[in-house]
Amino acid sequence: MTRVNMVYTPKTEEEVAARVKAIEAILIEKGLMSEAAVNKFAELYENEVGPHLGAKVVARAWTDPEFKKHLLKDATEACKELGVGGLQGEHMIALECTDNVHHVIVCTLCSCYPWPVLGLPPNWYKSMPYRARIIREPRQVLREDFRFEVPDATEVQVWDSNSEIRYWVLPKRPKGTEGMSEDELAKLVTRDSLIGTGPAIAA
Known part of the structure; x- marks a missing residue:
């Protein structure tokens, strides 16, 4: 073929x-x-809008188990607790990355995107090559286009956002960050890690 x-x-x-x-x-x-x-x-x-707000939410989830539980159950309401929400964020779902599963987000129809948490979508997110390929061959796209290698033992799940539901990723907390504050942890969270096309920055 x-x-x-x-x-x-x-x-x-x-x-x-x-x-x-x-x-x-x-x-x-x-x-x-x-x-x-x-x-x-x-x-x-x-x-007021942008990936730094998403980073703040992630840092709280990394340090507060109860908030993390709420975030994974109802991301929209949990984000509101931190003053994050609004247009394009009316119904958000946060997907937690673990050693067993890695999540990646796309919008195959256009460019649906959780603006309150991630800010404006990057050009590549809206491009047809990304939208078409990430569904068919996610590991290859992550490796070739983003220099991000997902372990073979980790399942890759691709989530298709739409006008009704907007997904974003809760990345894995980097090792060696146990003593870091929320502000310090937030600096390790990137826009790509919130989309799933990269990991959080190593400590």
Whole structure:
């Protein structure tokens, strides 16, 4: 059987930053947005919405067994306890990664994504290559596109988000972090680890 591999290479941060600046300049030049509005929008997603909020939730779950239990039972309500929620996060489900199972998230139809916890979706999440391949060959995509090797003994489960339910990942807590505070632990949580395309940062 012939298999066609579609490999996606994520954009560098410099390329993304340059694109954002160009779009900002066009919006301002055309009078579609003011510079103040652009700055306000950027500030909103930097301080009030984004992966750092998801990292805060994960750090709490790593250190508080009761909160973790609540999070896995009802992620939407548990997140609200920490002031995290809103548009695109009305019904969220957190999936815990363990030694036995690793979870990965995709939206095969478009780009459904839990914005309150993860912020805006990265370009690669919305790309057709990722959406098509991660369902068929998740281990290969994680290894080739994200340099993330999941042990053979660990089952990989791919979850398809939609407009009704948005999934995100509770990554495994790195070893050697027993004495770390919540703030320190939150710094180990990345956007990719919340999607399942990478692990939390090693201590």
